[in-house]
Amino acid sequence: MxxxxxxxxxxxxxxxxxxxxxxxxxxxxxxxxxxxxxxxxxxxxxxxxxxxxxxxxxxxxxxxxxxxxxYLSQFTEWRPYHHRVLASVEGKLVPVPFNLNSLYALFPPKYAERLEEKLICTYGFGVKVPILRLREAEDKELRFLADYIYKNIFYGYTLKQWELKPEELDPSVTGRVPVYISRDDRYFQDTYQGMPxxxxxxxxxxxxxxxxxxxxxxxxxxxxxxxxxxxxxxxxxxxxxxxxxxxxxxPYRSLRFEFEYKTLARFQKVGQVNYPSEHNYTRITEFKHLTGQKHHGTTVAIEYPQAHIPGKTIPYYPxxxxxxxxxxxxxxxxxxxxxxxxxxxxxxxxxxxxxxxxxxxxxxxxxxxxxxx
CATH class of the missing domain: 3.40.50.720 (NAD(P)-binding Rossmann-like Domain)
Incomplete structure (x- = not known):
């Protein structure tokens, strides 16, 4: 032909x-x-x-x-969907990207309020600050906060995902999940969001x-x-x-997924829960949150990063x-x-x-x- x-x-x-x-x-x-x-x-x-x-x-x-x-709307209708992610931090589930709501979930109210004021005063409201930039803050308490976020949210997740420390990666990677000085719990703030x-x-x-x-x-x-x-x-x-x-x-990083079916209407509060420090997997996704499907049970995917071997694994991330x-x-x-x-x-x-x-x-x-x- x-x-x-x-x-x-x-x-x-x-x-x-x-x-x-x-x-x-x-x-x-x-x-x-x-x-x-x-x-x-x-x-x-x-x-x-x-x-x-x-x-x-x-x-x-x-x-x-x-x-x-x-362009894509020519081939699909859209289900409105705003992705929300929680991270397991010291036994608590807090919103990520780390935001002002995360502050109050982890710290005593008065201390969280003081940190909120300093963040807004230093960077402004509605601003996304890369974690490595926040670690360079002049204020001692902001540096403490940055180190806390780095240790409990960024470091372990990055190490599992990339087998590299955050400092060893291009800033475009660490900048993908910044500290968001806002109360917007959505993972993305794009104008158009949805699922086919x-x-x-x-x-x-x-x-x-x-x-x-x-x-x-x-x-x-x-x-x-x-x-x-x-x-x-x-x-x-x-x-x-x-x-x-x-x-x-x-070089690429690859992923391995374990799918598990649960005889539950819902397994977790949101579509994605991250595990930065505990376990050897990075996150669990529950698809019914994403798709809006009505079903008596639910399926989750447990995600394990791994090295890519050409011809044996799938190359995911350059x-x-x-x-x-x-x-x-x-x-x-x-x-x-x-x-x-x-x-x-x-x-x-x-x-x-x-x-x-x-x-x-x-x-x-x-x-x-x-x-x-």
């Missing part, structure tokens, strides 16, 4: 580009994915008990981009249900690149794998360190030798952590370039 495009990967990046090319340029697209499903890490399904779960961990959609929201009403997989099915798109699963693109005729390729997989690890593998960026740049330079026949985009191809909306935005931007070819 003949195709205008071969797209490797059926996650957000690949699916968006396939849909745009097929519907807007009226060109034929073959999408291949090594997995047995579409949707990438956002794939969801009904487990054996009939509970809708996210196979690769919780995916909560949020964005400030009207363009991204409107019928799940992510249904949304992806609608995106790829176009006469110009053919999807081939359980297939490594190497198996078909010499068997089918195509003009150009979009590659969303690991960039180091594309070049056969010429410069060595790019590790943002300078030496890894330098290694990635070697691979990126190799892409220049391919001209405009192969395009690289996505979390694995760009070796960059993207939220879902960022992956969609990146794909839409690339489509803008492609449409001018």
């Amino acid at each position: 003949k195709f205008d495009w071969l797209i490797v990967g059926a996650g957000f990046t690949g699916a968006v580009l396939a849909e745009r090319i097929a519907s807007q340029l009226d060109q034929k697209v073959l999408v291949v994915d090594v997995r047995d499903h579409i949707g990438g890490n956002a794939y969801d399904y009904y487990d054996e008990h009939g509970v809708l779960v996210h196979k690769y961990g919780p995916h909560i959609f949020h964005t400030n981009s009207r363009k991204v929201w409107d 009403k019928h799940g992510y997989t249904v949304m992806f099915q609608r995106m790829l249900a176009h006469k110009n798109i053919k999807v081939l699963l359980n297939t490594d693109f190497r198996e078909v690149e010499n068997e089918v005729h195509f003009n150009r390729m979009i590659y969303t997989g690991p960039i180091d794998a594309f070049f056969d690890y010429t410069y060595g593998p790019l 590790i943002p360190k300078e030496e890894n960026r330098i290694l990635y740049e070697l691979y990126k330079k190799e892409t220049q030798n391919l001209g405009r026949r192969v395009f690289f985009a996505g979390r694995l191809a760009d070796y960059k952590y993207y939220n879902m909306d960022q992956a969609v935005g990146r794909a839409l931007m690339l489509f803008g370039e492609i449409s001018k070819l």
